[in-house]
Amino acid sequence: MFLKRTLIGLLMMVVVRGVIAAELTIEITRGTDNPTTIAVVPMGTTPGLYPAVAIDAVVSADLERSGLFDPLAVSEMIAQPHQKSQVHYNDWRLLGTDFLVIGGMTRDASGRYQVTFELYDVLRQRQLFSKNVNGTESQLRDIAHFMADEIYETLTGVKGAFSTKIVYVSVEQQANGRQNFRLVKADADGERPVTVLDSPEPILSPTWSPDAKQVAYVSFEGGRPAIWRQVLASGERQKLTNFSGLNSAPSWSPDGRKMAMVLSKDGDPEIYVLDLATNQFDRITRHFGIDTEPQWLPDSRNIVFTSDRGGRPHIYQVDTVSRDLKRLTYDGAYNARPRPLPDGSGIVYVHRSEPGGPFYVALQNLERNTVRVLTDTQYDESPSIAPNGSMIIYATKRLGKGILAVVSVDAAVKYFLPSALREVREPAWSPFVR
Amino acid sequence: MNNNVWKMIAVLGFSAVLAACSSTPSEEESMSGSGVDGSGTSMGDGSTTSIGIGSDGGLSAEEMAARDGLQYVFYFDFDQSALDPQTRAALDAQANVLRNSSGVVRLEGHADERGSREYNLALGERRANAIANYLVLQGIERSRIETVSYGEERPAVLGSDEGTWQRNRRVELK
Numbered sequence: 085m086f087l088k089r090t091l092i093g094l095l096m097m098v099v100v101r102g103v104i105a106a107e108l109t110i111e112i113t114r115g116t117d118n119p120t121t122i123a124v125v126p127m128g129t130t131p132g133l134y135p136a137v138a139i140d141a142v143v144s145a146d147l148e149r150s151g152l153f154d155p156l157a158v159s160e161m162i163a164q165p166h167q168k169s170q171v172h173y174n175d176w177r178l179l180g181t182d183f184l185v186i187g188g189m190t191r192d193a194s195g196r197y198q199v200t201f202e203l204y205d206v207l208r209q210r211q212l213f214s215k216n217v218n219g220t221e222s223q224l225r226d227i228a229h230f231m232a233d234e235i236y237e238t239l240t241g242v243k244g245a246f247s248t249k250i251v252y253v254s255v256e257q258q259a260n261g262r263q264n265f266r267l268v269k270a271d272a273d274g275e276r277p278v279t280v281l282d283s284p285e286p287i288l289s290p291t292w293s294p295d296a297k298q299v300a301y302v303s304f305e306g307g308r309p310a311i312w313r314q315v316l317a318s319g320e321r322q323k324l325t326n327f328s329g330l331n332s333a334p335s336w337s338p339d340g341r342k343m344a345m346v347l348s349k350d351g352d353p354e355i356y357v358l359d360l361a362t363n364q365f366d367r368i369t370r371h372f373g374i375d376t377e378p379q380w381l382p383d384s385r386n387i388v389f390t391s392d393r394g395g396r397p398h399i400y401q402v403d404t405v406s407r408d409l410k411r412l413t414y415d416g417a418y419n420a421r422p423r424p425l426p427d428g429s430g431i432v433y434v435h436r437s438e439p440g441g442p443f444y445v446a447l448q449n450l451e452r453n454t455v456r457v458l459t460d461t462q463y464d465e466s467p468s469i470a471p472n473g474s475m476i477i478y479a480t481k482r483l484g485k486g487i488l489a490v491v492s493v494d495a496a497v498k499y500f501l502p503s504a505l506r507e508v509r510e511p512a513w514s515p516f517v518r
Numbered sequence: 519m520n521n522n523v524w525k526m527i528a529v530l531g532f533s534a535v536l537a538a539c540s541s542t543p544s545e546e547e548s549m550s551g552s553g554v555d556g557s558g559t560s561m562g563d564g565s566t567t568s569i570g571i572g573s574d575g576g577l578s579a580e581e582m583a584a585r586d587g588l589q590y591v592f593y594f595d596f597d598q599s600a601l602d603p604q605t606r607a608a609l610d611a612q613a614n615v616l617r618n619s620s621g622v623v624r625l626e627g628h629a630d631e632r633g634s635r636e637y638n639l640a641l642g643e644r645r646a647n648a649i650a651n652y653l654v655l656q657g658i659e660r661s662r663i664e665t666v667s668y669g670e671e672r673p674a675v676l677g678s679d680e681g682t683w684q685r686n687r688r689v690e691l692k
Contacts, residue, residue: 220561230559230561281569309667317566319566329643329665346636377636418633421635434633434634465633466635484678
């Protein structure tokens with residue numbers, strides 16, 4: 085009996101460490117019409133220093149993926165300056181490059197990399213900044229993303245999201261008809277994936293805590309859906325709900341204090357708000373239809389959600405304090421899964437314009453009430469917005485296989501993130517990490 | 519030891535092998551920033567620990583239907599939870615058998631892949647509840663009936679065409 089209990093206990097908590105095979109690759113399909121040319125020169129190093137990551141390549145890839153930049157290939161560089169005195173603006177004007185990034189790295193006695201990087205405006209022939217950053221060998225990619233963020237923010241005025249993370253569900257269809265599900269955390273470019281949860285039962289609806297240190301999700305372990313929260317660093321988990329019926333669609337409030345969710349314990353799916361400090365549930369909707377997919381607005385007070393109270397699924401908004409409720413979408417045959425832009429100016433959601441038509445990701449401007457379809461993939465689901473409001477990651481299908489895709493909010497930039505070995509879905513973009 | 523314990527040992531063994539095989543890149547090491555260097559910025563800690571869940575067994579609806587000729591799967595139209603006459607007749611036959619037996623009746627509701635995942639979870643539940651309500655009308659105690667929705671998470675058939683979708687919009691009786 086003791087042996088059986090020990091085995092059950094061990095089975096419930098097998099720690100699987102390390103990098104997994106389901107790595108996402110990036111396929112860029114579209115960039116803006118007039119990207120800004122930029123040259124990111126390989127970092128100068130001290131003799132005998134061979135860093136494991138080519139920082140310039142990561143920076144260039146980040147900037148290129150934003151769709152706004154066209155990085156110069158290293159093979160085309162006439163010179164490779166590492167400090168200001170080595171910069172000859174003419175070299176770069178000849179190549180048609182508007183901006184230049186150079187830098188150098190050393191390693192100190194403790195093994196930490198010390199990096200200096202500088203941004204130059206080639207046309208105006210002046211330095212825009214010189215900055216320092218340091219980190220360990222395993223943080224070289226983080227250093228590169230930090231550099232890309234700084235460059236992006238200086239040149240566009242928008243905070244960079246290259247240091248952010250994504251979490252997504254990865255599924256393998258196994259030979260005996262069973263499936264294996266994994267919740268995976270990776271960098272925003274898909275690199276360095278790590279398994280957060282590995283399960284034979286479905287996982288869905290991951291949501292990030294505002295400090296990006298925890299995720300909450302729906303897990304069907306034990307045969308029924310329940311909402312869990314998990315600390316990423318330690319793996320420590322806590323089951324938040326265990327009611328009969330649905331326990332699903334968790335949404336962590338931006339102020340970190342509450343979790344909106346869907347429970348059907350009172351007869352049909354309704355939206356509830358759980359106060360994480362007091363463990364009190366507050367019922368927000370009262371309607372016999374389906375109310376689901378709540379998502380907080382940045383004010384941590386209003387919630388947008390999906391409801392079919394009007395006959396078909398549409399997006400609504402409710403004030404959790406006053407309980408005022410209003411309908412947001414009118415166009416189309418099916419509108420669901422709303423995600424508000426960080427500045428509150430619009431909502432992104434899954435949209436079907438007429439019955440039988442494809443499902444796209446659309447953006448509705450809340451002031452003008454205009455609707456714009458952003459994607460040309462079909463069977464789109466689960467849009468999630470980057471914390472700087474520039475890009476949307478979502479799930480779709482390509483040749484029958486589930487992949488992730490990214491589209492910019494103005495639809496000018498598109499790329500795919502397929503996984504070689506598994507189906508991927510349910511992405512959630514983290515808040516700013518630093 | 520019985521069958522289940524051997525199964526658990528096998529899964530545990532496999533998991534241990536998996537853990538041993540996978541590499542531990544420096545991502546897993548605890549990285550504490552050793553303070554900010556003047557004008558410089560130090561990188562923070564970003565480690566993650568993984569958790570794995572074990573599995574259990576179970577018979578499929580197809581396996582059960584093969585045994586006694588009753589219908590164990592019931593189908594629905596897109597975004598609908600209404601029961602058509604064919605479904606009602608099949609449920610009447612099930613109810614006749616269930617009235618003379620005891621034990622839990624588990625209804626698993628499903629939806630096809632289109633549309634949003636959470637809405638489909640709610641739709642699957644609505645379908646399972648529709649079947650449950652009908653069985654109650656046929657004299658089955660509500661307390662015996664367990665309903666669960668899997669939404670679009672457990673398709674019966676893989677594919678993206680009308681035929682596949684139709685076969686996935688279902689409730690399974692177990």
